[in-house]
Amino acid sequence: MNTRKQYVRPMDGWWLKNPFYVRYMIRESTSVFVGIYAFVLLAGLLSLASGEAAYNDWMAAMTNPLVILFHVVALAAAIYHAITWFAVAPKVMPPLLTGKKRVSDKTITIFHYVIAIVLYLVMLGIAWKV
């Protein structure tokens, strides 16, 4: 006779049970802010397409303190996401070889930072000139 009676533990609130999972959920939730930011930018583009008055209205709306606060939070979320992404970048790419030696995870992450910072500086430079 089979007397086995296995117990399956519930998964309720699983992400609160380990700090690693909490950080994972924070990382994933940053996408919400980035998503909203994309819509705000899209609204700006649409108002630009529908004429000067509409664009000026959108620009005025952007000076609202709450909107500025949102942008600061969205920026922080995007930076946090970038940091976590650079940390896992070596995992999601095939092994990189220089000659016969494998490039270390740390080197790959550092390169991501270097490239990101160079790109931001170039972008800021271009924005400055305009």
Place this chain on the structure above:
Amino acid sequence: MTDTDKTIEIEVLRYRPEQDKEPVWQSYDVPFSNDMSVLQGLQYIKDYIDGTVSFRWSCRMAICGSCGMMINREPKLSCKTFLREYYPGKLRVEALAHFPIERDLVVEVRDFISKLEGIKPYIIPREPRTLEQGEYLQTPTQRDRYEQFSSCINCMLCYAACPQYGLNSEFTGPGVLALLHRYNEDSRDGARADRMQIVNAEEGVWGCTLVGYCSEVCPKQVDPAAAVNQNKINSTMDYFLRFLFPKGGASK
């Protein structure tokens, strides 16, 4: 017996199917010395305090993969974790998360084993050789491609770390996908096309959301998250290249 005056409290999540409706915590005071592992603590309980406590173990040196359990909610090999790390606090020992509890610290592993069998975790020669033709040769560089993934000891700590597996056990899971990658990356192997079916499936690599905890808890530095996520690229390539090489050229 241990020759010590220090005592540590070990709480064990008990589940005796014939009498318990659900698991209950039971506390034991265990004398210990600095060189005692959590496994030795449990063995002390079984030998001297309560012979009914059930748990799996074999080698005591982190190579058999039998003694994995949740120690203060972290998946660990109990033979590789020391009681002194928790002293003077207590420690809570529970069966590996995300698996059904069979009894006390023993979990049902059938799902893992059948998934492991499913990936054909052995070399299927690309070009079969006869004995007279000699061994299958491989350069050190070719070996480097899979070596880290071949260190897996099937301890299932990565499954206990993976919430996606906990939420949906259909997911093939980190350990098995890492071993699948190990054989696919082997220059002597020729069964990549078969295994890619498992990689490409909904329950394959796409069930992973890169929580990354599997690689954190792996006692052998296999880095299953890397294996799974590199195969997201392979799976994508497989999908698009099939339009270029409709006769399966993508899987070569």
